[in-house]
Amino acid sequence: MEIVALMKQTPDTAQLSQRMDGLKLMAKGGPRIVNPWDEYALEAGIRLVEEHGGVCTILSMGKPETMEALKTGLAMGGKKTKAVFLGDPKFENSDSLCTARILAKAIQKVGDVSIVLAGKSAIDGDTANTAVQVAALLGMPYLGYVVEIKEVNVEEKTITVVRALEKGRETVTTTLPAVLSVLKELGEPRYASFMGIRKAAKAKIPRWGAKTLGLSPNEIGANGSLVAWPDVSLPPVKDANLEIIEGEPDEVAKVLADKLLAEKVI
C-alpha cells in the first residue's frame, strides 16, 4: 500500500528565550526541527507499512535546509520510507492553498497513493489548512483529528477511524484513497536507530520543482497566493506585574479569593 506522510520543517520553539524571540527564531538560519505533529503522522505511516506492506513516501516542501528534516524522517523509517524534497525558489511565500497545490501534484506523481497522512498543524504558520486543502484539491475524503485507526480494508478500499471532537469522539468510515490528519494519541514516534541515522545521512533525496510537477508560476508562490503576511511582529508584551501572595494557606486563600473576585474572573 502506498502511503504519503506530509512533513514540514519548522523553527524549534524549544529554543525560544529572552534572547531568541519569535522573529529571530523564524529568521533565516535559525534552529529547525521536524514539525512535532508531523512526527506522529510519519509514525502512523510507518506502522501502516509494517502492517500492510508498501512504502511511506515523505514529502516536504520548503527551503534547502528542509533536506535535514527529510533525513530525520528517513532515519526513523529506514527501508519503509522514501523521501522527496519539494524545493524551488518559485514555491517561496506560498499561502496554504498554493502549498496544498504543490503537495497535491507531488502526491499524484508518487502515484496510486491510498492514504495521505498529515499533522494537526504546523507550529509556525499554524493555519491547519494545508491537509484539508490537499484533500479538497484531490477530491479525496478527509478525516481530521484522528486518534485511532481501527481498520484498513485493502480489498474493499475503506478505512475506519476514531476522531476526537471538541465534545466527544466519533467513529467514522470512509473510502480510500483518503487524507488523514492525526493527533498524538495515535502513537509515540519511534527514535531513529544509530544505523538509521548513518544510512539517512548518505541517502540521495530527489528534488521535484515546479517544472517537474507541471506547475505554472502563476499558481504557486507569492504570485499564486491569495493572502500575504507583509507585517509580522512580536506580540504586545503582557504586563503581568506578578504579585506574590505570602502566608499560611488559609490567609493566602482569603487574599487571593478577594483579588480574583475583584478582577471579575469568577
Add this chain to the structure above:
Amino acid sequence: MKIFSVFDHYEGDVDAISYETVAIARKLADANNGTVVAVIMGHDVSDMAQSAIHHGADSAIVIDDATLKHFRIMAHGEALLKLAQDESPDIILLGANSNGRELAPYVAAKFGVGLASDCVDLEIDNGSLLATRPALAGNVMAKITFKKGTTQMATLRRRVYPALEADTSRSGDISTASAVLSEDDIPTKILGLETAEGEISLNDASIIVSGGRGVAGEEGFAPVKALADVLGGALGASRAAVDANWIPYKYQVGQTGQTVQPDLYIACGISGAIQHLAGMKTSKIIVAINKDPDAPIFQVANYGIVGDLFKYVPALTAEFEKRLK
C-alpha cells in the same frame, strides 16, 4: 458589502463561537454599510435562524437536510460552496472551532479564495479584509492581507470578541437553500458518536485549573479537580503530567495540546516550559502555585503562591466553597 457568518452546533446546541462570529461580522458590516447573512446548516435547525438574527444577523439562510445532521466536511463543504457561488458574498466568516477549521479551508480551496485562520482581530481596510492572527504558538503576530476582487475568508478564534446580548426585537428574512450531496454521494459515514458527559471542554471553559509534574501522580489530580469543580471550571494538565500517564491527553494544554484563553488559569505544580506557556499565556488572569520561586510560570503569572500545592489548593477550594455558596 455582504458578509456570511456561518453557524456551528453540536447535537442541536449552537456553539458559542457562532455568536461571537456573528457579532464581529456585525461590527464590520456597521462600519462599511454592509449586511450580515447567517448561514445555518444542519437538520431540524430552523429555530437557530431566529436566534442568529437576535444576535446580530440581518437575515439567515437555512440549509436543513438529513445529510447535514452531523458535521461532515464534504457534505457541509459542498453546501456552503454552492451557496457562496450563488450569492457571491464579499466575506465569509466562521468560528475557529474544530469544525470551522475544517470547513473553511475546504471551501476556500474549492472556491479558490484566500483564508486567514484563527484570527484574533478583523478589520476592513480600503474595502478589503485585514486580519490579525498569532503564529508560532503566539510568539509572533501577523497581519494578513487579501488579494482584491475575490471573496475573502477568515476564521475567528474563540473568546477574543464578545457576543452581543440577544435582542428579541430584531427581525429579518429567513430563507432556505438546498443541500448539494445526497447520502449516496457522501463517502464518509458516521458509525458512532460518543459525547463526553459532565465535562466542560477546555475550549469553552472560562476557568481552567491545571496540574503539572508537581501533582506527583494520578491521585494528585484530585485536589486540582476539586478546585476546578468548585469554580465551575475545566481541568487541564501539562505535557509532563500527560506523558507520565497521570491524566489523558485530551487535558493537555500547550504546543502539542490545546491552546486556551480562559479568563482565569490556575497552574498548580506546573513549571512553565515554553511549550506549555504557548498554550495558555494569553489567558486573562494567571495564578501560579509552585514550590520553586524560579519556575518560569511566574514570569507570565499575575498572582503567585510559592509553596506546596497540596496545602494551598485545598485551602483555595475551601475558601471558594464558602464564597460561592
